[in-house]
Amino acid sequence: MKTSTCKYILLCGAAGFIIACSTKKDNFINRNYHAVTTEYNVLYNGELALQAGINDLKTTYADNYWDILPVEKMQPNKEEMEPTDKRNANFERAETKATKAIQKHSMNLGGTERNPQMDEAHLLLGKARYYDNRFIPALEAFNYVLYKHKGSSRIDEVKVWREKTNIRLENEGTAIKNLNQLLKEKEGQMDEQIYSDANAMLAQAYINSTMNDSAVFVLKRAVAFTKDREKEARYRFILGQLYGKMKQSDSAYAYYQSVIEMNRKSPRRYVIQAHAMQAGLFDYENGDTLAFMKNMRDLLEDRENRPYLDIIHHQVALYFDKQGNKPKAIKHYNKSLRTKSTDKYLMASNYRNIGEIHFNNAKYPMAGKYYDSTLVYLDVRGREFKAIKKKRDNLEDVIKYETIAQNNDSILHIVSLSEAGRVAFFEDYIKRLKEQEERERKRLEAEAQRQANIAAASANISGDDAMGSAGGMQTSNSRRSAGTDFSANVAGKGETVAKGNTGTNPGSGAPAGMPGSTTGGGSKFYFYTPSTVSYGKLEFKKRWGERPLADNWRWASELRNRTKSTEETAVANTDSLSGGSKDENKIDERYTTDFYIKQLPTRQGTLDTLATDRNFAYYQLGLIYKEKFKEYKRAADKLEKLLVSNPEERLVLPAKYNLYKIYQIIDPAKAENYKQQVLAEYPDSRYAEIIKNPTLESVNNESPEAVYAAVYKQYEEGKPREVYAQLEKHIETYTAEEIVSKFELLKARVTGRLKGLEEYKRSLNYVALTYPNRTEGKLAEGLLKTDIPSLEKNAFGKASASWKIIFKFDNPADPKIEALKSKIEKFIKEGLNNRITITQDVYTMTEDFLVVHGFNSKLAAEEAASVLKEYKEYKIAETPIVISSEDYKVVQIKKNIAGFLAIK
Helix, strand or coil: CHHHHHHHHHHHHHHHHHHHHCCCCCCHHHHHHHHHHHHHHHHHHHHHHHHHHHHHHHHHCCCCCCCCCCCCCCCCCCCCCCCCCCCCHHHHHHHHHHHHHHHHHCCEECCEECCCCHHHHHHHHHHHHHHCCCHHHHHHHHHHHHHHCCCCCCHHHHHHHHHHHHHHCCCHHHHHHHHHHHHHHCCCCCCHHHHHHHHHHHHHHHHHCCCHHHHHHHHHHHHHHCCCHHHHHHHHHHHHHHHHHCCCHHHHHHHHHHHHHHHHHCCHHHHHHHHHHHHHCCCCCCCCHHHHHHHHHHHHHCHHHHHHHHHHHHHHHHHHHHHCCHHHHHHHHHHHHHCCCCCHHHHHHHHHHHHHHHHHCCCHHHHHHHHHHHHHCCCCCCHHHHHHHHHHHHHHHHHHHHHHHHHHHHHHHHHHCCHHHHHHHHHHHHHHHHHHHHHHHHHHHHHHHHHHHHHHHHHCCCHHHHHHHHHHHHHHHHHHCCCCCHHHHHHCCCHHHHCCCCCCCCCCCCCCCCCCCCCCCCCCCHHHCHHHHHHHHHHHHHHHCCCCCCCCCCCHHHHHCCCCCHHHHHHHHHHHHCCCHHHHHCCCHHHCHHHHHCCCCCCHHHHHHHHHHHHHHHHHHHHHHHHCCCCHHHHHHHHHHHHCCCCCHHHHHHHHHHHHHHHHHHCHHHHHHHHHHHHHHCCCCHHHHHHHCCCCHHHHHCCHHHHHHHHHHHHHCCCHHHHHHHHHHHHHHCCCCCCHHHHHHHHHHHHHHHHCHHHHHHHHHHHHHHCCCCHHHHHHHHHHHCHHHHHHCCCCCCCCCCEEEEEEECCCCCCHHHHHHHHHHHHHHHHCCCCCEEEEEECCCCCEEEEEEEECCHHHHHHHHHHHHHCCCCCCCCCCEEEEHHHHHHHHHHCCHHHHHHHC
């Protein structure tokens, strides 16, 4: 009986459960079952997923503190994401849960939703889509709540979220209107946190619309009503940024200070960035520098600030930079770089500022390297990237010509010394070389000892034992390297560890994240400690000298002469194995004056070339500093050096004229002196004419640009011989001026037209090598890579749809040309063939072709040639050449009519 009763109870319970699960029945049980299931099961898990996603954003979102922060954090959209980045799966999970709640538990009966949790489900759906950057579907979800659930307790929150979505869709005008209306209607009636969020998003809309003063007003209300400390700190920081943007430094400083005073109530990143912003507002001339540096030292010494040392060191570097203490500035910029900051613009700023310091100190090769590193971290579409790129490109010429000037000047100076003077010069150089290498050895030894102590501490052994282990590893590795040169191995295969640095200043340490790097972990593996490797290399070289990559590397015979007899090798091997006494006593030739003296050039022709190249480099540097960098003093210095260096005559006049123009800006008295020199020594020159009549139309027409335009017009009109003659003159006239590269490229084209493909190729190569960093040089390089190979493929024998008859003349002015032309014109007229035409084409510098065009086959061309040759009405004496249009093109490109006739 009991069993039967239990069975009936279970059946009734199951039936009741099935009835309650239905979403089509509008009764108390159904409504409450689905409401409870929705709230405490599906929506609960969805809310957890959404909050997990938001928490992830708080830790993973990378703010750009160089611009005004957005009031809320968002994951980047697909276009902004790196290839390795992944979407936040929590938002997708939250959306899935919200969708499940709607699909399984919605009770839309008769147009009315009977499940009271559906507004919550749609709100969760909209939030999940919003955070997943799917704003149109999110807006649909929020609008559904506003349309179907007007009495919802969450209606104010939904309205705020709808306007947040409008802002993301760049509908700021709509968002501003709706939020202002909501805040006015619900003032004093809305939940404080929702009220704060509404004001914060209204501030975002104003910021997007560049209405910063309005944004400040409403953001202050957001600060006053928020209960979230993280949001409060963020809003205060944004207020500081807004006041800074509005040039109200005192208010900006005060709001940054309010963030700092929140201390542990604020995330640490805001506090450190507030310190950095205050440092940016510091008055370096009148401010309390002692207090400033004390504050920075305190920040550096606080262990809690270790994740933010990149920011702090950067601000300290800026302080020293503006104070004129460049060495300390570079030191702290490098310390900022070594932290491997995730702030790309901070890294770019560090590299850029070091580059500027080196540039101002005329260390152009080093400046170029730092500018290269700067470009790696800048947005290629930004203005700053383009400005740095332009400056870096301009530095190519500076580096090139400064290197030529310095090297050639040094060589010529040493050559000019007496024999005793040369010896004394190189003895002093050798002394400094030894001191430098000794300092480097001691530095590396100290660093190796420090690394050994770190390894010893981690392995619980003494520092001396660890250092011995490192040295023992070096020696044992040397002995085990059968067939491998140890020093070559360190400098070669080990180079990726010792020198492969991509994140710090050039030449400093191991790559970021590499075990044993100065910023990484404490691995004891020998090759993971770059300072120990460097120290080992020096010690090895000191003991064994330079060793070739060969078997039995310790044999001194391998160093002296690898082709010696077996007997000599055995003796040398014995010497080496007995302690290497002979090898150790060998004098390093780098420490002998004869090693350097014998490398000095002695031929007068070589010395003259060095002097010529140096003088041209001085002239180019003068123009570059004057025109591109506006460094007038430096430009004048280079041109003055040129004039006292016995320059070629062609450089004297333009140098003096440019000095006149420079001194007009920085020293009018000197400008007058050079003006008089130009007028007295070169009265008929173009420069003298410009000085005397700077506004005359005739002078303007004779500007380099006008001259080039006139010559180019003749080139387009098909007058290559006339253009070639003018180009020779103009290149001489405008030597060393920027426009000369244009003349040179045009000359290359004309050369190809008159002299053929090989000469064209040589001319383009000259332009590419001589002007590698100018537009014309790069264009020439492109033509060499694309056009030349294509032209070289042209060969005789290709099928052709048209044919020609040509007559070759060695003199373009030969009177026979006109006579022949008259006979051919008569032939065309009598033949009533309008398709046949006649032209006189340039072939080479001294040769022309008279060409008859318009034959549709070889046979037709041969018959016409036969008529012209045999018929008594014409009886031409010149030899006709029948050729296809394709072969004629090859003849003109390669200037090889003789080759065509040979295979005809």
